[in-house]
Amino acid sequence: MPAKKIIIDTDPGQDDAIAILLALGSPDEIELLGITTVAGNVPLKLTQKNACIICELAGRPETLVFAGCDRPLSRPLVTAEHVHGKTGLDGPTLPNPQMEIKKQHGVDFIIETLRTEPSGTVTLCPLGPLTNIATALEKAPDIINRIAEIVLMGGAYFEVGNITPTAEFNIYVDPEAADIVFKSGIKIVVMPLDVTHKVLVTRPRNDAFRKIGSSVGVATAEMTDFFERFDKDKYGTAGAPLHDPCVIAYLIKPELFGGRYINVMIEKTSDLTLGMTVADWWGVTNRPANATFINDVDAPAFFDLLTERLSRL
Ligand code: BDR
Numbered sequence: 001m002p003a004k005k006i007i008i009d010t011d012p013g014q015d016d017a018i019a020i021l022l023a024l025g026s027p028d029e030i031e032l033l034g035i036t037t038v039a040g041n042v043p044l045k046l047t048q049k050n051a052c053i054i055c056e057l058a059g060r061p062e063t064l065v066f067a068g069c070d071r072p073l074s075r076p077l078v079t080a081e082h083v084h085g086k087t088g089l090d091g092p093t094l095p096n097p098q099m100e101i102k103k104q105h106g107v108d109f110i111i112e113t114l115r116t117e118p119s120g121t122v123t124l125c126p127l128g129p130l131t132n133i134a135t136a137l138e139k140a141p142d143i144i145n146r147i148a149e150i151v152l153m154g155g156a157y158f159e160v161g162n163i164t165p166t167a168e169f170n171i172y173v174d175p176e177a178a179d180i181v182f183k184s185g186i187k188i189v190v191m192p193l194d195v196t197h198k199v200l201v202t203r204p205r206n207d208a209f210r211k212i213g214s215s216v217g218v219a220t221a222e223m224t225d226f227f228e229r230f231d232k233d234k235y236g237t238a239g240a241p242l243h244d245p246c247v248i249a250y251l252i253k254p255e256l257f258g259g260r261y262i263n264v265m266i267e268k269t270s271d272l273t274l275g276m277t278v279a280d281w282w283g284v285t286n287r288p289a290n291a292t293f294i295n296d297v298d299a300p301a302f303f304d305l306l307t308e309r310l311s312r313l
């Protein structure tokens, strides 16, 4: 099988960073056409810098990195330094990047790539708020039919919320953008908290990253050391949840995951439940299915895959 062509749309973030590393360590399955950055975990200036830091850490400074939207479609930006630290990548000490961000806007890169690559061959992988993706769909509706699929991290049903009692961060930050994406008719696979909270970096898994011995392995251990404190304090879990790497792992080994094809709608107006992914898991409405909502993962196999691919970098 030829490698899947993907664009990663991201707001690094330690877990975004590990997703990028997993993609770069898997060239047989994944051809990374480019990385577009978006404001989310931290402001855009930092997410674009962090994307470059990670490409250089992986020894891949030739990776195309673009800056996208610096704020949600119609709301002020909400960030998550309380989870990811002031830089967004707190934990390891990594050098300032030398590589340059491309001049083209990330949204225009997404549009141009979808127009020039053969139709149905490019998968979009959003790992942050959906601002860039929704902007691209609004600006160039002709790309809608050319997208192979969107595999995204966002939302929750059984786990409900992490930034509010009822909303997951990526959807909450830009619910209008999420609404556009979920109503687009594009094939969508969702990695919600329901599955990502099952992918926890326990102490032995962290040790396995460190034992790789390379700068990538050690930095991954240090990133998850930092990132775990938030979830451990809040949920009492055994370690950091690797939200965003689930997207890339799904592209490499979809058989590790299970879920249901259901209707998912986004709450945009309620003060109380803004950004909620209203997932019809139990099929109690007649609303047509629009997304595969994942809730199950073979976590040990996921970590075997991730550790092995990190060791290739
Ligand atoms: C999502 O929000 C961010 O903090 C993480 O990078 C992930 O994409 C989890 O809710």
Ligand code: CA
Binding pocket: 010, 011, 012, 013, 015, 016, 041, 127, 128, 244
């Ligand atoms: Ca993210």
